Amino acid sequence: MKLNTKTRYGIRAMIELAMDWGGKGMFQKEISERQEISYKYLDHIISALKTKGLISNVDGKKSGYRLAKKPEEISVYDIYKAFEPALQIVDCIGEHGECVRAKNCAASDLWCGLNNKIIEHLDSINLSELAKKQQALNQRDEKADMYYI
Amino acid sequence: MKLNTKTRYGIRAMIELAMDWGGKGMFQKEISERQEISYKYLDHIISALKTKGLISNVDGKKSGYRLAKKPEEISVYDIYKAFEPALQIVDCIGEHGECVRAKNCAASDLWCGLNNKIIEHLDSINLSELAKKQQALNQRDEKADMYYI
DNA sequence: TTTTACCCTATAAAACAAATAGGAAAGGTG
């Protein structure tokens, strides 16, 4: 069980935008540089986030990207879903009851339980928290730099 | 994020063996038939479970497989680890501190939290529970069959 | 000695992940 890099990068990009909330807007290039994500790869990531309505460049194409909602209204699971369909740890528990065994399989409850737990956790964390945490880390870093002068 | 089929099949095979706990032992063929898992594929699954010491055929090769421990002493996470290394949802949080950004990255806490939650959940469920649940399901099924006569 | 069940290695096909590449379109600036 691994999280793919698009989702990971996507979350990092969104943290960057959350830190800029209420600010000037950010260009793809800026995000790419600050988060050290390949500029071209970021193309796809931004595209997915935009399609899902999580970000927008509402003040014209050259205004930079902004979050489309308040950071506290965007959960990590929202971002996750921009890159993958709704979390489904195994196919057995699909909405369409994909697995013929599911009705008589003790494991299917297990999958449901785990699946819900993960979604719950991802949904309980929003970008506001993450941005604050990141800001604190960045500041600590700047201070640390000062002491080294 | 998906669970691979080996782990899934592995858990189903283990439930079958847990239901046989204290019983006659089960041949690969029996497990394969009861759980509808390809006989040859099951080769690899059984091999992994054996290597990890979760099952054994202690009374000689032709005695069938048995759980090597009591069902209540085998957690789902134990089985998981027979097929994958310790759960690590992203490489960032490896023991060797794989990601150079981790120290100053707000997301790394997120990964740790999620990772622990999943492990905790998988570790909280043991084969005894699952076997009981499966037995109940099987019985319910037999009864249902009777009513149709 | 024949059958049965296990053990082991190799291989194949398909799917997926991760990234790169190339260029069209559109918007702002001098």
Add this chain to the structure above:
DNA sequence: CACCTTTCCTATTTGTTTTATAGGGTAAAA
């Protein structure tokens, strides 16, 4: 307007992983 920048879109490449299947060897029970 001509030019540069930024976004947008599609295709391609490369490598890895997943999901099996195949083939044969070994050991022991019958």
